[in-house]
Structures are given as structure tokens and as C-alpha cells.
Amino acid sequence: xxxxxxxxxxxxxxxxxxxxxxxxxxxxxxxxxxxxxxxxxxxxxxxxxxxxxxxxxxxxxxxxxxxxxxxxxxxxxxxxxxxxxxxxxxxxxxxxxxxxxxxxxxxxxxxxxxxxxxxxxxxxxxxx
Numbered sequence: 001x002x003x004x005x006x007x008x009x010x011x012x013x014x015x016x017x018x019x020x021x022x023x024x025x026x027x028x029x030x031x032x033x034x035x036x037x038x039x040x041x042x043x044x045x046x047x048x049x050x051x052x053x054x055x056x057x058x059x060x061x062x063x064x065x066x067x068x069x070x071x072x073x074x075x076x077x078x079x080x081x082x083x084x085x086x087x088x089x090x091x092x093x094x095x096x097x098x099x100x101x102x103x104x105x106x107x108x109x110x111x112x113x114x115x116x117x118x119x120x121x122x123x124x125x126x127x128x
Contacts, residue, residue: 031117033109035101038092042082044101046091046112057087071115078111080104 032049058069061083066072071091072084080099085092093108095101 031113033112035105035109041101042097043092043094044105044108046093046108048089048091048112048116050116051089052086052091052116053088057085059086060084071112074111074115075108078104078107081108 030049034047036045036047038045052071058072060066060069060072060076063073063076066076066084071086075081075084075091075093080095081093081104082096083094091108091112093104095104
């Protein structure tokens, strides 16, 4: 799926509490990311305590599609990430068969927290 084909509003939205980001959206003080296993062992869902996208969804099948999206670009920089899908407050990551969630999962959580936390402070933009 090509992210250009999908309608999305990649600005951060309302979180459970606290400060405003550079665009005036309320985001939580601490970005919490909770990984969830799926029936497919290569796919993991990461729930976030704030909105990743206000509307629509984004899908990235390769790093070249992520050049204008800080979150996807940083996730693809992790060895083993093969595909990224984001909707509402969830980021779904597909890993390669030679990768392990034992090593990859905490790194994915860190990247999501860092990018969404820095977006709230105005350092990055989560855009398509």
C-alpha cells in the first residue's frame, strides 16, 4: 500500500493528559508504548498513550517511502524492520525472519517514545 494513496492527518492528537505540542494538540507528559503480540510472529502492534494519527492511516513497505516521515524513517533505521503501518494510537511493525523481537521490541518502543515525545516539543514532525 502506497502512503500517497491514503488520506491521513499525521499530526499528533489528544493524549490522556498534560501539555500542548507545537501545533496546539494536547499530549501526555510521558509517551508510553505497549507492545502486543499478534497471531503472526513477524508482526507486533505497539499501542501508544497518545494519537499517532488524527485520521486515516499510513503504510510504509520500504525505507524510500519514509523519507518525509520521521517516525517511519527512524523505525526503518532499526535492523530487521521490514514494514510499518500506523493508525490512530497504534503502530504495527513487521520484522524480517532473521530478526528477533527480543532485541527489536525495546528498540521500537524507544524510537516511538522518542519521536512522539520530541514531536510534542516541536523538534520533529510526524508527517507523510
